[in-house]
Amino acid sequence: GENVEQHPSTLSVQEGDSAVIKCTYSDSASNYFPWYKQELGKGPQLIIDIRSNVGEKKDQRIAVTLNKTAKHFSLHITETQPEDSAVYFCAASMRGGADGLTFGKGTHLIIQP
């Protein structure tokens, strides 16, 4: 089955600085890579996703890059704000997601004021 590794487990950045979270996946058949944000006491919320036929996608302060050859994808958050503090999970899926998502272990992002 698919295995997703995520680093770092904790990331502390100054407000206004950028944050980068990295994930690798094991199965070259994976074709969809979402990022979820989970705040305390809430369910995961999709913030951005990318498919295997695209190398980069951006949505305002958030961007995701994908390197299929290296089986590596990353989340980039610029101009971080206090409300960005949360746990972020990367995930990967095959077969169009019919088998559900395989999640990384999560990154606790802390924005220091």
Added chain:
Amino acid sequence: DTEVTQTPKHLVMGMTNKKSLKCEQHMGHRAMYWYKQKAKKPPELMFVYSYEKLSINESVPSRFSPECPNSSLLNLHLHALQPEDSALYLCASSSVPGANVLTFGAGSRLTVL
């Protein structure tokens, strides 16, 4: 309505009790999922329903019994649980089986005494 609603938000039960978790969505989604999330861990897939039929059971113990009475509802019946089953139980849905984008509910936090 773009939400997945889960009830109850919190549940405390003894090991001999029988209880149920409920999940509802009115987005017309035809795939629904149960995930289990332990503290500081990623969500783990338990069950997948496609067009109201169970398509994936990730070797979940029989003390967890899912049910999908119609396309909008998903239940998880609980019986004879163990303390290690205490976790956040997340429901999710996607438009069709194989569609990647999952929408999660806020979860039901279960404590087994």
